[in-house]
Structure formats: C-alpha cells, structure tokens
Amino acid sequence: QVQLGESGGGLVQTGGSLRLSCVASGSILSINSMGWYRQAPGKQREVVAGITRGGGTTYADAVKGRFTISRDIAKNTLYLQMNSLRPEDTAVYYCNARITLRDYWGKGTLVTVSS
Numbered sequence: 453q454v455q456l457g458e459s460g461g462g463l464v465q466t467g468g469s470l471r472l473s474c475v476a477s478g479s480i481l482s483i484n485s486m487g488w489y490r491q492a493p494g495k496q497r498e499v500v501a502g503i504t505r506g507g508g509t510t511y512a513d514a515v516k517g518r519f520t521i522s523r524d525i526a527k528n529t530l531y532l533q534m535n536s537l538r539p540e541d542t543a544v545y546y547c548n549a550r551i552t553l554r555d556y557w558g559k560g561t562l563v564t565v566s567s
Contacts, residue, residue, distance in 0.1 A: 454478040454556040456547045461561030464537055468565070472532040474547030474558060480528055482551045488521060488532045490543035490563075497546065501532060514540075537565045 460472040472488065487502035501521035502510045509521050520533040530547060542565050547558040 454549045456549060456556055456558035458547045458558045458561040461563045463564045465566050468537050469535045472545055474530040476528045483549045485550045486530050487548045489546045489548055492543040539565050539567045541565050
C-alpha cells in the first residue's frame, strides 16, 4: 500500500510557473516508478511525466521543455516544476506510483492557467 498526497496547485497567468509536490508514504521501497498525470474537464486522464526507480525521466510531447519532474528521496517527495504555463495546461494533476502492475493515485491538485 502506498499513500500519495499532492499540493502546489493554484491559479496562475499564462507564462507563469508552479511547482507541484507529492509526498509518498507506506511501502515506498516497493515503488517501481512514479509520475504525474492530468485530467482536463471533459477529457481523459493523460500522462504528463514519469520517473523510474533508476531516475530515468519521460515527458509528454505537450510539456517537453517546459515541465521538469524530479524527486527528493530523503523526503519521499516527487515534484513537477511547470514553467511557461498555457491555458491548455489547466487540469487536475494527479500523482501516480506503480508497484509491479498496481497503480496508486493521489486525490489530485487543481491547476488553472488564465489567459
């Protein structure tokens, strides 16, 4: 079992920045990978960025060069630095942790980018 708690969402203007945080607790040593997903109103949830246990990172094309995923292992915390935000980045952002074939999710944090 893994518990995830996101924070850092809010309202920001186009071009602004936000940093999301996700604190993990529970069976942390069993986590294979973690990531950030987002779900905009009326759309399906989509992957934003991921990081493996070894530190390898991947990004959706829509956020490459603007978002950076990172982690602080000592703090059991995953981050998503979001720069040059656009109105189309508006969504609820979810933290994900994967243990073998099972996914764990946080409750999400809302990011709203005004034009």
